[in-house]
Amino acid sequence: MIVHWLPLWFLIFSLFLPRIALVVAWFDRDLVHFHLGTGWIPPLLALLVPRLLILFLIYQDQGFSIWFLIHAIALLMVWGGGSHQVNRRRRRDDY
Numbered sequence: 001m002i003v004h005w006l007p008l009w010f011l012i013f014s015l016f017l018p019r020i021a022l023v024v025a026w027f028d029r030d031l032v033h034f035h036l037g038t039g040w041i042p043p044l045l046a047l048l049v050p051r052l053l054i055l056f057l058i059y060q061d062q063g064f065s066i067w068f069l070i071h072a073i074a075l076l077m078v079w080g081g082g083s084h085q086v087n088r089r090r091r092r093d094d095y
Helices: 008-017 018-028 040-048 050-062 066-094
Strands: none
Touching: 008 040, 008 050, 008 066, 018 040, 018 050, 040 050, 050 066
16 A cells, blocks of 8 residues: 655655754654654664664555665665775775
8 A cells, every 4th residue: 555645855855864854854744644653762763773764664655666675775885885985994094
């Protein structure tokens, strides 16, 4: 069942700045339709792994759609490419 409650600006903006997109959507009340639970778990996820939270929101809203795939590829690129920069920086500092 596809609902499409997530606005287009959120889907595009969260590709580049996921934490800021979550904060703006929270204050704009665009995420009211999603039940993320109560307590400290949703804010903790938003701080530590915001891309996983965004993937969860997209899956709740649209299921496996093109936006889900685009965000999953962005998640893999960010997580896969981040360690390469750290290792290269460490090797350069060792010399």
